[in-house]
Amino acid sequence: MEKICVAVRVRPPICHENSSSTFWGVDDNQISLHKLHGSPISGVSYTFDHVFDENFSNSDIYELLTKDIIHAAVDGFNGTAFAYGQTSSGKTFTMNGSSNDPGIIHRAVNDIFQKINMISDREFLIRVSYMEIYNEEINDLFAVENQKLQIHENLERGIFVAGLREEIVNNAEQVMKLLESGEVNRHFGETNMNARSSRSHTIFRVVIESKGKDTGSFGDYSSSDAIRVSVLNLVDLAGSERIAKTGTGGVRLKEGKYINKSLMVLGNVINKLSDSAKRRAHIPYRDSKLTRILQPALGGNAKTSIICTVAPEEIHIEETKGTLLFASRAKRVTNCAQVNEVLTDAALLKRQKLEIEELRWKLQGSHAEVLEQEILKLRNDMLKYELEREKLEMELEKERRSHKERDQYIRDQLMMIENLSSLVSDGDGSSSQGSMKESPTEECHNRGDDFKTPCFKAAPKAFVAKRSNYSQLPDFSPLPDSFSDVADEDTWFKINKGYIADLDSLQTTPARKVQSFPPEDVTPNYLNKKYKKELQNLKRRLELVTEEKNELQRKLAEDIEVKDRLKGDISKLKQEALLAREVPQRLCGSVTSFKDTYEEVLSKMQRYTFDGKSSTAKLLRCISEIGSILFSTMETSISNTTDRHKLSSENDSLIQEYNKMLSEKLKSTITSLILSETASSEDKQTKTPCSCNFEVVAWSRYHVSILVLFFVMILGYFVPFFRTLIF
Ligand code: ADP
Numbered sequence: 004m005e006k007i008c009v010a011v012r013v014r015p016p017i018c019h020e021n022s023s024s025t026f027w028g029v030d031d032n033q034i035s036l037h038k039l040h041g042s043p044i045s046g047v048s049y050t051f052d053h054v055f056d057e058n059f060s061n062s063d064i065y066e067l068l069t070k071d072i073i074h075a076a077v078d079g080f081n082g083t084a085f086a087y088g089q090t091s092s093g094k095t096f097t098m099n100g101s102s103n104d105p106g107i108i109h110r111a112v113n114d115i116f117q118k119i120n121m122i123s124d125r126e127f128l129i130r131v132s133y134m135e136i137y138n139e140e141i142n143d144l145f146a147v148e149n150q151k152l153q154i155h156e157n158l159e160r161g162i163f164v165a166g167l168r169e170e171i172v173n174n175a176e177q178v179m180k181l182l183e184s185g186e187v188n189r190h191f192g193e194t195n196m197n198a199r200s201s202r203s204h205t206i207f208r209v210v211i212e213s214k215g216k217d218t219g220s221f222g223d224y225s226s227s228d229a230i231r232v233s234v235l236n237l238v239d240l241a242g243s244e245r246i247a248k249t250g251t252g253g254v255r256l257k258e259g260k261y262i263n264k265s266l267m268v269l270g271n272v273i274n275k276l277s278d279s280a281k282r283r284a285h286i287p288y289r290d291s292k293l294t295r296i297l298q299p300a301l302g303g304n305a306k307t308s309i310i311c312t313v314a315p316e317e318i319h320i321e322e323t324k325g326t327l328l329f330a331s332r333a334k335r336v337t338n339c340a341q342v343n344e345v346l347t348d349a350a351l352l353k354r355q356k357l358e359i360e361e362l363r364w365k366l367q368g369s370h371a372e373v374l375e376q377e378i379l380k381l382r383n384d385m386l387k388y389e390l391e392r393e394k395l396e397m398e399l400e401k402e403r404r405s406h407k408e409r410d411q412y413i414r415d416q417l418m419m420i421e422n423l424s425s426l427v428s429d430g431d432g433s434s435s436q437g438s439m440k441e442s443p444t445e446e447c448h449n450r451g452d453d454f455k456t457p458c459f460k461a462a463p464k465a466f467v468a469k470r471s472n473y474s475q476l477p478d479f480s481p482l483p484d485s486f487s488d489v490a491d492e493d494t495w496f497k498i499n500k501g502y503i504a505d506l507d508s509l510q511t512t513p514a515r516k517v518q519s520f521p522p523e524d525v526t527p528n529y530l531n532k533k534y535k536k537e538l539q540n541l542k543r544r545l546e547l548v549t550e551e552k553n554e555l556q557r558k559l560a561e562d563i564e565v566k567d568r569l570k571g572d573i574s575k576l577k578q579e580a581l582l583a584r585e586v587p588q589r590l591c592g593s594v595t596s597f598k599d600t601y602e603e604v605l606s607k608m609q610r611y612t613f614d615g616k617s618s619t620a621k622l623l624r625c626i627s628e629i630g631s632i633l634f635s636t637m638e639t640s641i642s643n644t645t646d647r648h649k650l651s652s653e654n655d656s657l658i659q660e661y662n663k664m665l666s667e668k669l670k671s672t673i674t675s676l677i678l679s680e681t682a683s684s685e686d687k688q689t690k691t692p693c694s695c696n697f698e699v700v701a702w703s704r705y706h707v708s709i710l711v712l713f714f715v716m717i718l719g720y721f722v723p724f725f726r727t728l729i730f
């Protein structure tokens with residue numbers, strides 16, 4: 004048993020406050036709060052394995068705190084190094100460092116490879132992974148597509164993150180490159196990186212496997228050799244101020260909702276672990292992802308160190324006190340680290356042995372460097388294949404489990420229905436024959452069983468139940484040991500093709516008991532009546548539902564009929580619309596033929612006038628002009644309607660123009676008619692009595708003018724009529 008190694012590191016002050024009344028003083032491995040120019044304040048003094056003031060570099064911290072753990076990891080011990088503290092206290096600086104002063108991770112990686120290169124009698128296999136826990140979700144920093152990974156546990160591998168990418172590495176440079184790519188992935192799509200890094204934990208994990216080299220030829224091991232497998236976790240935790248629930252500042256209260264669950268659980272776990280062993284009750288490792296992953300590092304098989312970083316500024320005094328309190332508790336936690344040796348296939352070195360040997364044999368005589376590269380490639384390929392297979396297996400298992408649950412549910416339902424119907428039919432039989440021989444409970448009584456399990460027809464042969472851990476509890480059905488037709492577990496296992504129902508996982512057991520195990524004072528008759536009634540109720544409900552269904556079907560048929568009718572109407576209307584669209588074109592044709600006829604008639608009439616200067620000739624010319632204006636108006640109106648795009652104010656003004664011309668023409672015609680009429684009557688009086696010819700001309704003049712006026716009126720009436728008809 005050994006205690007967790009706890010150190011405190013005070014970072015250099017960022018701003019030098021003038022109004023400081025207190026300061027943190029470091030004396031050897033003690034840190035105390037001092038009054039300005041005064042002695043330490045009593046009660047605020049803490050002692051740890053190491054206390055590093057601002058003058059210590061990452062190199063010093065690595066040498067004094069972490070180096071031993073790293074070396075132990077190479078020797079087969081699990082190791083973990085945490086950085087804990089409030090945001091901006093120097094956690095990341097300690098773990099990652101700067102270019103001048105590399106942090107623990109970089110130094111550890113270099114050290115591992117330096118050390119293994121010095122060990123000539125062992126062969127090593129190093130693989131690394133990098134993950135982030137953010138909002139209780141595990142994300143792979145080596146593969147952005149691996150998000151929300153799940154934690155699993157099995158006998159061979161212990162606790163592991165399923166699907167997490169692992170890379171086999173040969174040297175420190177490869178690891179550095181991978182870490183850089185991990186950092187890039189972490190920044191990917193992140194707008195506020197500072198907020199994220201202060202709320203997320205990162206775990207850089209190195210798995211070191213090693214095997215003693217045989218004294219014989221290179222790479223030739225005896226198969227019984229044990230392989231050492233150790234896991235090294237280097238953890239940069241989220242800012243610890245998030246766990247503070249209380250506080251005077253409004254900011255902290257507001258941030259209450261951001262309390263980091265993992266960090267809070269880590270505090271609880273450390274508290275519980277620091278209690279004396281007697282009082283140690285349940286340790287809540289499973290309450291958070293972080294504590295679950297790091298379970299072996301906390302109170303388990305690991306050498307662990309915690310570096311608690313603190314900020315020296317007076318404004319951070321409460322946070323610093325909180326960190327120091329956490330560190331004090333952690334100091335009391337003990338672990339029991341031992342070398343992990345495995346003989347099983349849990350070690351990758353063992354699983355890959357055959358393939359690697361085969362490759363070595365194939366590449367015999369190759370340059371050592373080429374051989375190493377080929378081996379590394381093969382190893383990584385095989386590892387990727389394994390991880391992929393593991394992921395798929397997990398998914399398959401999940402699918403199987405849900406299938407199993409569904410099957411179980413269906414089987415339960417079927418059994419319930421069967422029980423119900425058998426009880427009802429039994430009840431019918433008993434009432435008609437007056438016999439209760441078939442009654443299950445009766446049968447059980449006859450057999451002398453002291454519990455009242457109804458012996459369902461399907462139940463004994465339907466499945467076999469694993470002996471429940473809770474079978475002694477009265478809430479669960481005890482296994483009927485004395486039943487003669489219940490085979491032993493092996494037989495059932497074979498009969499049911501390997502399926503064994505786990506009674507502990509049957510959630511419905513107590514509920515079924517209510518239905519299947521009647522209280523002692525309940526008689527079978529009462530039960531039968533009850534089930535009959537239930538069945539009747541069910542039948543009634545079924546009838547109602549069927550009625551409702553029929554009603555709905557009828558409505559549907561009606562709706563379909565109406566729809567068909569509407570469809571017919573719509574197609575008729577469409578045809579009519581098509582015809583209506585042709586109307587203006589036909590009208591246009593008619594107007595053109597009218598126009599032609601009109602012009603022909605007028606030209607013939609004009610031929611009968613004696614000379615072009617007579618009043619009749621003038622009149623006819625006027626009529627011809629009026630007619631052409633009218634026809635043009637009509638044509639424009641109709642063409643407007645045939646092509647709606649042409650409907651514009653321009654065309655409307657054209658029509659108005661025609662109307663204006665028309666009225667002016669009419670006026671001038673009437674005036675000239677009156678004038679010529681007056682002149683002809685004067686002529687009549689002064690000249691000799693009229694000849695027949697004159698009378699004809701006068702007659703025709705009157706009548707032509709009346710006809711023209713009439714014609715104009717008709718056309719004037721029709722133009723607006725056409726327009727309204729078409730629109
Ligand atoms: P955290 O990870 O705890 O939020 P950081 O490691 O990012 O804090 O440190 C905050 C700032 O303080 C950084 O700019 C870092 O370079 C600086 N810093 C922290 N510790 C030290 C130290 N020991 N020496 C020099 N600078 C430090």
Ligand code: MG
Pocket residue numbers: 094095096200201239
């Ligand atoms: Mg940080």
